[in-house]
Amino acid sequence: MKKQAFSHRGFMLDSSRHFIPAEDLRKLISAARLCGMNRMHWHLTDDQGWRIEIRKYPRLTETGAVRGRSFFGGVSGTENNSGYYTQEEVREIVRFAGENGIEIIPEIELPGHASAMLAAFPEYGCRRIAFGEDGAEQETEPWEYTVERSGGIFPNLICAGKDSTLRFVEDILDEITDLFPFRMVHIGGDEALKLHWRRCPDCRRKMRERGLNSADELQRDLVLQAGAYLAQKSRETIVWNDVLDGGLLPSYFIVQQWLNGEEQTRKFMEKGGRVICSDTRAFYLDYPYGSIDVKKIWQYPRIPAWAEGYEEQLLGTECPLWTERVTNLGRASYLLFPRLAAAGLKARQAEELPWEDFLGQVKGIQREIQAMGLNGAPEECWDMPEDRAKEDRQAEHDRIFAPDALPYEMKERRLTLLEKTERLMLQIGIPESFALRAGDREMAELSGKKTAGNDDGAGILIRQLAEAAESREYGAWKRIPEEIWLDTMRCFPRFIAEYRRSYGRDGFDRGGWTVRQAGCRLFRIGELEYELLETDGKRAVSIHIPSDTRLEADRLNDSVRRAKDFLSEYYPEWQGVPMICESWLLSPALKQMLPPESRIRRFQDAFDLTGEDPEDCAALEWVFYVAGGQRDSVKTEDLPEKTSLQRKMKAMLLSGKKPGSARGTLAHAFQ
Numbered sequence: 001m002k003k004q005a006f007s008h009r010g011f012m013l014d015s016s017r018h019f020i021p022a023e024d025l026r027k028l029i030s031a032a033r034l035c036g037m038n039r040m041h042w043h044l045t046d047d048q049g050w051r052i053e054i055r056k057y058p059r060l061t062e063t064g065a066v067r068g069r070s071f072f073g074g075v076s077g078t079e080n081n082s083g084y085y086t087q088e089e090v091r092e093i094v095r096f097a098g099e100n101g102i103e104i105i106p107e108i109e110l111p112g113h114a115s116a117m118l119a120a121f122p123e124y125g126c127r128r129i130a131f132g133e134d135g136a137e138q139e140t141e142p143w144e145y146t147v148e149r150s151g152g153i154f155p156n157l158i159c160a161g162k163d164s165t166l167r168f169v170e171d172i173l174d175e176i177t178d179l180f181p182f183r184m185v186h187i188g189g190d191e192a193l194k195l196h197w198r199r200c201p202d203c204r205r206k207m208r209e210r211g212l213n214s215a216d217e218l219q220r221d222l223v224l225q226a227g228a229y230l231a232q233k234s235r236e237t238i239v240w241n242d243v244l245d246g247g248l249l250p251s252y253f254i255v256q257q258w259l260n261g262e263e264q265t266r267k268f269m270e271k272g273g274r275v276i277c278s279d280t281r282a283f284y285l286d287y288p289y290g291s292i293d294v295k296k297i298w299q300y301p302r303i304p305a306w307a308e309g310y311e312e313q314l315l316g317t318e319c320p321l322w323t324e325r326v327t328n329l330g331r332a333s334y335l336l337f338p339r340l341a342a343a344g345l346k347a348r349q350a351e352e353l354p355w356e357d358f359l360g361q362v363k364g365i366q367r368e369i370q371a372m373g374l375n376g377a378p379e380e381c382w383d384m385p386e387d388r389a390k391e392d393r394q395a396e397h398d399r400i401f402a403p404d405a406l407p408y409e410m411k412e413r414r415l416t417l418l419e420k421t422e423r424l425m426l427q428i429g430i431p432e433s434f435a436l437r438a439g440d441r442e443m444a445e446l447s448g449k450k451t452a453g454n455d456d457g458a459g460i461l462i463r464q465l466a467e468a469a470e471s472r473e474y475g476a477w478k479r480i481p482e483e484i485w486l487d488t489m490r491c492f493p494r495f496i497a498e499y500r501r502s503y504g505r506d507g508f509d510r511g512g513w514t515v516r517q518a519g520c521r522l523f524r525i526g527e528l529e530y531e532l533l534e535t536d537g538k539r540a541v542s543i544h545i546p547s548d549t550r551l552e553a554d555r556l557n558d559s560v561r562r563a564k565d566f567l568s569e570y571y572p573e574w575q576g577v578p579m580i581c582e583s584w585l586l587s588p589a590l591k592q593m594l595p596p597e598s599r600i601r602r603f604q605d606a607f608d609l610t611g612e613d614p615e616d617c618a619a620l621e622w623v624f625y626v627a628g629g630q631r632d633s634v635k636t637e638d639l640p641e642k643t644s645l646q647r648k649m650k651a652m653l654l655s656g657k658k659p660g661s662a663r664g665t666l667a668h669a670f671q
Ligand SMILES: [Zn+2]
Pocket: 125, 126, 127, 158, 159, 160, 161, 162, 196, 197, 200, 201, 202, 203, 204
């Protein structure tokens, strides 16, 4: 247990989404002092507005601080949409805060949340390439930027590949460090979708030159450079914990932990890193009281589990107030008070206080704040009964998804999902050019552009993998072990490789089959695939043999054993259901053709056959790599004879017989 008050007792105000007039800032700072705060994190730049005068680049505020009507959901209008702080005003606020015992930490967001910056300076955004059918890169129309008018995450990133961008950032940081005397500077780093970077020739070149393996590593690289620049000026750099996705940071950085990634943050602490806790479950004060009330703040552990053992490196806590749906001082006061008082009280106390004592002190602070003319939330919101809390959360949900904001919300969801889908495609080994072509289709659709008709299956691929990625996060795939998830998804690159073998270019034509994998009904476990089949109320586990299966007894038995364990743990109602197989590999005709020691024959021996289809020709696909669409046009005489199986089967076909297939139940171990 940490025995003294936290050195960092922070709150964050977002002047970007809605501009907070200087006069209101002063009132909030005075009230924050009463709450025991000693740091104000000032979120000055974001997609929806650039709010600080930079003398070297006046366009940042001329263009970036001006926004039309907004569509944030529940808050649609023009109140405090535009505006910025002159450098004189900033100095005055810094001075005023200092008199109140509060140091200000400015935040300039990099590389994402940069739409307003890029609307003013599109030249610091990325160039853009597209991949043609032949996989060749070509530069295409540039990205368009605007000061965004709705909430959410946008794909607009500053370009990490151009040296000029870094100079631009350094110029801005020069003026920032000149204005803010406190040693800490925040450079953001959260929610950076890498869609632009993957398609930028400059970013791609930079990754190659620096030996970086992913766009996340490129972000870390950019952060390291900005951090080193600030370190030269004896400043400490704070970043959101998302940056750790690209690898650990040196311990002279400070990480602000807000959402997910606690394991990485803990590793950062193990290496000596310092952390500020802004856990969304306790400190996000734009969330409704139904999600976070005073009691929840009181209950939140003073030292969260991920920081245990590293108490000295937990600098403290910080409460952000994001302002998408906060347009004025009245609303800000309602959300901040008394929750900020509760968080401040917790950060100042070395020991946990009993609830009644805690509540009593919060009440005292709230009275003082009320006396300043700021109206906080009434006491009925401080410890909400669950039914009231549920209503309150629903009301907030309804605001966010209000009809005028809904299209923006849906678009954001699809963009975020596209980012996850592109990551998945690259992770499982889909060729990059085809993956990005597939992603381009989704982006074109999102911006309302028509897409070309023939896409070699890229459109189906991206839809199915998006479904799978979404299911992995929220649906049936969520609870399935990582190895089975990834092994199952690797059918997609395998089918793309098979398509290439047939047609000489990347493509995907197995969407009719892979609905099972995407839909979490078919699992790759070791060498074999297992499908949960239910027809007319009868259940069976159907075994499939992917084209890369190694028909080795040990591996096959291991696969079956693991599949049984898997079913008993994740689908207990499918335990003991017969495992069946329907395949050309079980064909009796094939059995006659092959020698007894053949692996296919030994595979067959594990099954008791229950039926056969002598007319079936599916074997052609597997033995001769004839794509389904080509089966009718193929000439038997032209089939290859590279393997002994090919030679034997070709001879059979020439004699007028068909390879056939059979069904069987798995009844014996593989020998
Ligand atoms: Zn770039």
